[in-house]
Amino acid sequence: MEDTAHQVPETGRSRRPRGGGAWSRYASALRTPKGMAAAILLVVLIGGALLAPVIFPGGYDQQARGALQGPSGAHPLGTDEFGRDILVRTVYGLRTDLSLILTAVPVSLVIGTLLGLAGYVSKPLGAVFQRVLDIILGFPGLILGIMIVLVIGTGWLALFLAIAVAGLPGFGRMARGGLLSEEQREYVLAARVLGVKRSTIMVRHILPNVVDPLLVQASVFMVIAIFIEAGLSIVGLGINPPNPSLGAMLNVGARYVQTLPSYVIGPGVMLLLLALAFTLLSDALNQAATRR
């Protein structure tokens, strides 16, 4: 009897570097072409945003001599209606956008996940939270933002709240879906039968398996967040001037689209790059997460 297993030739399967901890898997996502491109793009964008005061020490509201000048050596994208350099303002706008996205989305992720997993603690509570999330889901991001602006006025905080709240249903539903399917997994049942504590089962068996899709969702939502900011700013409910944001610049630039196309092209391309980076990242994460 005991001879049986020892003789088994080592299967080729064991060579595959799988399973080895969550971090190595996410790291492997970045080693794919898509992940690599996303990482490089993000490093450049975030680096540029962080270093904006160093690269452009004059700040975003330094005025040049002429307003609405076309692209030139001194102003690669021209100047805006107040004679401010559009490229500089675009980079500062990116700074604003990233400061929003990279804070609001993680906050939304954490709160949404907690709301979604509440059903593990108490079934009625979980059901109540789901209905609350359904109500939020009933409002499109833009309408939700307008309502928040009505209550607390325009500004960074309003955008932050609009993005964070708009993300809750997605994260909450996904976490709950993960919870419900993981709870029926046999290894969760096996742990229950063994008598493992409920809190331990949550942390050890359920949460790690729920996190994957949530991270993918987070990077998808980053793209949506960019457009919530842009959307609110375009209708004039975003960042207060003179502070730049990509959406606010598009809002104003649209008026000059015929005379000075680069006014729109600058922030537009920047938005596109940002969205591209997060889309690539979510794709790469998704592939890594579903590869088993």
Add this chain to the structure above:
Amino acid sequence: MTLSSNDTGATAVGTTAAGTTDGPATNDAATDVLLDVRGLTTEFHTAEGVVRAVNDVSFSVRPGQILGIVGESGSGKSVTARSILRMVRPPGRTTAGEVRYRGTDLLTLGDKEMRDLRGREIAMVFQDPQSALNPVMTVGDQIAEALIVHGADKKKARERARELLGQVGIPDVDRRLDDYPHQFSGGMRQRVVIAVALASKPSLLLADEPTTALDVTIQAQILRLLAELRDQLGIAVVMITHDMGVVAEMCDEVVVMYGGRVMERGPVDVIFGNPQLPYTADLLAAMPRLDDVAQGRSLPAIPGSPPDPANLPPGCPFQPRCRMAEDVCSQQVPELLPRVESGHLAACHVTQRGTPIPPLVTAAAADRVHGGEARPLLQITNLRVDVSNESRGLFRRPEPVYAVDDVSLTVRSGETLGLVGESGCGKSTLARTIVGINQPASGTIQVGDHVVGDKSGGDAVRRTVQYVFQDPYASLNPRRTIRQSLEEALAVRGVPPRERDAEARALLERVGLAERHLDRYPHAFSGGQRQRVGIARALAADPKLLVLDEPVSALDVSIQAQIINLLESLRDELDLGYLFIAHDLSVVRHLSDRVVVMYLGSFVEVGDAEAVYSNPQHPYTAALLASSPIPDTAEKNRERIVLGGDLPSPKNPPSGCRFRTRCPIGPLHHPERTICIEQAPALEQTETGQLAACHFAGELSRAGALP
């Protein structure tokens, strides 16, 4: 023979294969060959190198013949079938060989000609009828589609669809033609899949594990249908299966595959009567059997597990597991050479020289230690389990659905109680209720001195009862190493952290694994090894009773005997009690002291294993026994009871006796027996000693009993 529409129930007693077993044509009878596969090789190009899933495979099929391709997982049998139809998905590619169908090489055919040929000449039946049918198309449309693709007009196609459904034994065709696949049961769906395959009157049917997803009684129906189609329409069938029993019952010729190669080939009688490959011989010996009487001895088992096609051993692929292996076996791949009997070929260096294969010697099982008096470990009294909460209504209380309805049983220490029933009979619900995953609606479960469900009893119950799952892969967290899984269980038992390492090693050793396996993840193990880990984890809680829910049915045949032997020795060494659940009577035969047969939530027969197997009193037990395919061609022509119909839903069980809608001796066939409709039979003592719940207990025992 006419096709009996199966809804009328049962008992068409007869023989399946009609005498095509007379001497196979000599090898040069190429005149009459439908499909001739020569040197077929299919490779998969993966990041880790080239995997040769099918390696130099040759065989031929004559019209009207049933050829079986048997093999375990990874043997290349399914890829062979897909290669024939050129349906191998990238990165797979057929790199060598010929597939001659009526003389044309399919591998050189243009895509259009090939598409035309598929379905019209060669059709395929897949394993899982659920996923082979489109859920948003009516079955009539799906059958008609197969015809329209090949150029029939709509009206004719529908007419033919109706005819085909009747031919495969679907009752009430006119109404069911416009039903969707989900409205059919598993067995009926497989009939529909066969009807789709038959639509354009193909000459060759490739059936890839056509009955593996089905229950035994349904399997018997489908096998009978295939045999009848062959007899009536003269269709040749290539049957891919892992089940030697199905081969023995159905096939004229067999191809045994292992590690991507054909290792043995020949007429079915010769292969079963005088196998020339140690693998075939041992596999036949290792199969759990209904007539297993080797009491006191363990099952003959093949060590190890089937090789990973990506990592085949050098030389003969079976050599690392072979008890007759010599030096030459690991150096040189054996050739498939003709043997004494005509048409018989085998690839083995050792038997080629005429060395006979000695019978597998089995170890004497360990003495069973009974710790004095056999204590009752588990007592279930009048248990009912309601599973209705999924279908909760908005305004009213849901109708109760009792998946387990008023059952009582006892398991003692050192004893195995076998619980047998088909899918949906409530056996898993019962098991899960015992370990507290489901809640009982009424009745009591007593474990030792504690009642399950009591607040105080919870821990004690867990200490006493542990659960082994059917699918060891699903029941191990893929992100945790074996060490982590075992230590978690040990921590719950209260083993101090310092001692856990030693305990985990001891546990692994106990189940036949080595220390080096501790830090691996579940995916690095083979199925059998994973199940050993599952057992080790259950043992970590130091239980007295194991609930084994189909512990071997997800495993390869050659592994099943290993696990059954392991369970046997654990039981005898540790004085454990087992509740062993299976859907097939032959699997529980070796271990069980007593057997319970379950049907639609209640027990229909309870008794000593010996009595139940030799003298089944309930017609359902008799039918189950008769439906299990036996890996012995001598049994090919035995009388068998083929139950018609499907398991009714527990939501709406039949009045009176729950088995009456399928019973071969019930009111379906004896209209005067109204008692079956009016009154539910109680479990009562029968003449032969066991309990049976039947008004006419014992009437059918002879037909189903084994010699």
